[in-house]
Amino acid sequence: MTAAANLPLAAGPRIEFAGIDLTLGRTRILENVAFSVAPGSVHAIVGPNGGGKSSLIKTLLGQMPHQGQLTLHWPSAGEVIGYVPQALEFDRGLPMTVDDFMAAMCQRRPAFLGLSQRVRPAIDAALAQVGMLDKRKRRMGALSGGERQRVLLAQGLIPEPQLLVLDEPMSALDEAGIRVFEQLLHGWRKAGTTVLWIEHDLEAVLRLADRVTGLSRKVLFDAPPAEALTPERLLGLFSVHPRSESLA
Amino acid sequence: MSRAQVIRPAGAGHETLYVLLAALLIMALAAGVVSLRGEREDEQPIAAHQLDARRDLNAAEQGLHTDLWVAAEEIRALGDETGTAPSVAALAEEGLPPFAADASSQSRGNHQWTQLPGGAYLGRSQDPQVAGSFVLIVAQDSAAQPDVWLRRDSAAVTPDALDPNTLIAAGWQQVVTHYDAGVTRQHRH
Secondary structure, three states: OOHHHHHHHOOOOEEEEEEEEEEEOOEEEEEEEEEEEOOOOEEEEEOOOOOOHHHHHHHHOOOOOOEEEEEEEEOOOOOOEEEEOOOOOOOOOOOOEHHHHHHHHHOOOOHHHOOOOOOHHHHHHHHHHOOOHHHOOOEHHHOOHHHHHHHHHHHHOOOOOOEEEEEOOOOOOOHHHHHHHHHHHHHHHHHOOEEEEEOOOHHHHHHHOOEEEEEEOEEEEEEOHHHHOOHHHHHHHHOOOOOOOOOO | OOEEEEOOOOOOHHHHHHHHHHHHHHHHHHHHHHHHHOOOOOOOOOOOOEEEOOOOOOHHHHHHHHHHHHHHHHHHHHHHHHOOOOOHHHHHHHOOOOOOOOHHHHHOOOOEEEEEOOOEEEEEOOOOOOOOEEEEEOOOOOOOOOEEEEEOOOOOOOOOOOOHHHHHHOOOEEEEOOOOOOOOOOOOO
């Protein structure tokens, strides 16, 4: 499936990065980053650690003092961005159950008053989707890393997003979790949701993404995965001096 | 329905502006309240025959003045006990400054105290360079403040009468205290 095939029914936005520069302190983190994410596509970002992937996502979420033009072109009235962070740490003793966490993320009513009737069906559905419905009374700190990541995924589904930003969702997931994630990805693709996805697992990117951008301070390549993920390009991307590879 | 949303860089610019505006608003409000409701308390003018106890006396005179205020209450208390104003000798025996002859009275001009009729005491300075001569008039009314007069020239003769006009005519100056913005603390003895 390609991005073009999705275009007519896409509900997600087109994202336009144009000359994004980001300097924190004296460290140059992003340098003239320019690419675009097609509406309704699954767009993966790969690159070495410290290459600016997470910073790019924070820039997109409006949390970085960037320079350059970053535009979201929304096609419809719905303008919901879902965000799934890399991992969240919870103290084992923290008396916050999965339900409490979902309530804190998804409703306006204070979480200690319980789930509000309005969002309960959506939370039930989201937890069922990630297979955590039977563990909803467990404490967040008592969950395994994979289970916690599933809850974070479920949180990103409410309310239904038109743009989903995922920061290495698979790194903490177990086998079953990865299958759940792939199902979700198919669902988003069908719904025309734009997915911006940071991933380390290049095999998964090759299999699941519509387009992939190699980011190591600059954009090193931006192409469909079958073209982009060649040994030479990956060697260039993950080498210590990744500047040699020119823009694809 | 299509809409382009430009992601603005995160920064403290807007917050700084809001904080600045809030600070200006608070300043303007405070300035308004002060200018509308504030009261000026200017220095109280004193008459030509008066001396300001805080500004116009030298150190020795200030010490004597303070001692006289304390002594005035003692004198009034002793007078209430015995029915007559206590004599200078009695006060010196009590050890009550400035009537007692001690080191500090020596250094402050070695005043020679005599009792005047009408509950008043005259202290003649033996050294006008250090401190002038004093007259203490103790009012019978316990609420009234003691009346202290000062004369700096050496010809401090016994006043003919204790009413202000006579004293002023004779060259005495009344020592007054008043409370204004320049006072940081006030001891009421």
